Amino acid sequence: MNSIIRGADWVLCEERGEGVPDGIYGVACMTCEAASPLFDDEQTPCAVWALHHTQEQPEHTLFLARTERHWRVVRRPEPEDPAARRPTALDRAFGPAFVGLMCLLTAASGLLPLLT
Ligand SMILES: [Zn+2]
Missing domain, CATH: 3.30.160 (Double Stranded RNA Binding Domain)
Structure with a gap:
């Protein structure tokens, strides 16, 4: 506190x-409109999402990672x-x-x- x-x-x-949550994490592709779901307290699922997205779209390598807090x-x-x-x-x-x-x-x- x-x-x-x-x-x-x-x-x-x-x-x-x-x-x-301590933080709400999300990541969005900077090349297209794709965005991950939001995850409470955990960044790892966002990283996994970004890796999967680049595997599917090899040109999409830049992401905007967000952390939101109340x-x-x-x-x-x-x-x-x-x-x-x-x-x-x-x-x-x-x-x-x-x-x-x-x-x-x-x-x-x-x-x-x-x-x-
Ligand atoms: Zn993309």
Whole structure:
């Protein structure tokens, strides 16, 4: 769980949690329109697909490999009172962990419909 970048009130983080892939991989031929299916967490099937494609079409040797990841922006957990907005030492120590927990919870709640 890493926050990637922080704005004043929002935090961008990688979406992690049960069922959320680390990466979604795909590869597309640059010579024709052919593209592999998308694979969660595994690059090897893309490599196999590209090799098979070149075996079938020996002129097609250049591919565009893609890795996709889920990001989520969450509201920065902080008091609304502007006087209390100055981060404390405690905030600095526990802020990122709390945001990480928030991201986990958000990911889990997003998955609930899939699990029922
Ligand atoms: Zn091709």
